[in-house]
Amino acid sequence: MLFLGAGSVHACDLCAVYRASDANGANASGFVFSLAEQFIPYRTVQFESDEVNPTIRDHLDSSITHFVFGYNFTPRWGLSLNVPLTHLEFKRTDFRYSAGGPPAFFTEEGSETGLGDVSLIGRATLFQKSEMDYSLQVNLLTGIKLPTGDSDRLAEEMEQTRIYNTLIPPNTPHDPLGHSIAAVHPHSIALGSGSVDGIFGITVNTRWQRAFLNAQAQYYLRTEGRSGFKYGDELMLSGGPGVFVWFDKSGSLSLQANIIYDQMGRDELDGVTSYRTGSTAWYLGPLFNLTLGDRLSANIGIDLPLQIKNGGYQVVPDYRLHGGASWRF
Numbered sequence: 578m579l580f581l582g583a584g585s586v587h588a589c590d591l592c593a594v595y596r597a598s599d600a601n602g603a604n605a606s607g608f609v610f611s612l613a614e615q616f617i618p619y620r621t622v623q624f625e626s627d628e629v630n631p632t633i634r635d636h637l638d639s640s641i642t643h644f645v646f647g648y649n650f651t652p653r654w655g656l657s658l659n660v661p662l663t664h665l666e667f668k669r670t671d672f673r674y675s676a677g678g679p680p681a682f683f684t685e686e687g688s689e690t691g692l693g694d695v696s697l698i699g700r701a702t703l704f705q706k707s708e709m710d711y712s713l714q715v716n717l718l719t720g721i722k723l724p725t726g727d728s729d730r731l732a733e734e735m736e737q738t739r740i741y742n743t744l745i746p747p748n749t750p751h752d753p754l755g756h757s758i759a760a761v762h763p764h765s766i767a768l769g770s771g772s773v774d775g776i777f778g779i780t781v782n783t784r785w786q787r788a789f790l791n792a793q794a795q796y797y798l799r800t801e802g803r804s805g806f807k808y809g810d811e812l813m814l815s816g817g818p819g820v821f822v823w824f825d826k827s828g829s830l831s832l833q834a835n836i837i838y839d840q841m842g843r844d845e846l847d848g849v850t851s852y853r854t855g856s857t858a859w860y861l862g863p864l865f866n867l868t869l870g871d872r873l874s875a876n877i878g879i880d881l882p883l884q885i886k887n888g889g890y891q892v893v894p895d896y897r898l899h900g901g902a903s904w905r906f
């Protein structure tokens with residue numbers, strides 16, 4: 578703060594950049610509250626990575642609001658509680674099996690709203706160097722996701738799977754999700770996974786004067802949950818170069834080219850892998866970050882799909898819109 582009223586214009590500019598990371602809570606102890614929203618319309622239908630145009634088109638619109646309560650014990654150690662509120666709107670056409678009769682064709686259209694799976698995540702800063710001209714910070718993240726969301730849809734999926742298995746001749750190889758013909762599977766509209774999962778990540782943030790480069794890696798280690806269903810593990814890599822396009826004593830605005838790689842493993846039912854699930858996707862889009870004063874920061878961005886490869890018959894994202902705001906107390 579002492580540098581804001583002294584030195585050349587260039588020095589004041591760099592000081593505003595220096596303050597931008599502080600507004601995000603990276604260099605200060607205390608409480609941080611964040612509110613984030615992510616909206617994803619799954620309206621493109623693909624079969625084995627190729628887009629198709631079925632007569633009956635399934636769709637799923639996902640909106641997740643994250644309430645994040647964080648506390649930094651020191652500038653290097655912090656803890657965050659993520660409480661997601663999920664709202665899903667969908668239309669799906671599928672078969673319903675019964676033990677004593679032929680499968681019944683049906684169309685289901687509706688919504689699911691409620692608490693998702695709460696996660697507790699710890700942060701440790703492995704390295705931090707912050708000067709006027711440059712900065713470098715490396716954070717290690719690890720945590721646990723708890724089965725607080727409603728997972729009744731998984732029980733429905735497993736019940737249908739077990740009835741379907743009785744119709745298959747013994748010792749005949751088959752996909753455990755072969756009972757479903759929908760592009761929106763029942764497990765896709767479950768609010769919770771019914772499992773206790775591990776979360777691991779690392780972030781690297783570096784800046785040289787007006788330019789910066791950020792990178793993040795996240796890995797979700799899934800375990801078997803309710804009724805024998807196990808979601809596939811997920812790996813996400815994101816980041817890219819950016820530049821501060823405006824900054825002064827009142828705040829800053831940056832623009833980043835954000836590149837995302839998202840790999841979702843195949844799901845398992847009763848220990849059997851389903852080849853009708855799983856995907857690998859590349860996204861690219863702009864990410865804007867704004868800071869106002871020393872405490873408020875906000876961001877908004879959109880991820881546009883470059884390539885999506887999927888297993889089986891699935892709906893995939895048209896785009897991913899996300900934004901959020903944080904206030905440091």
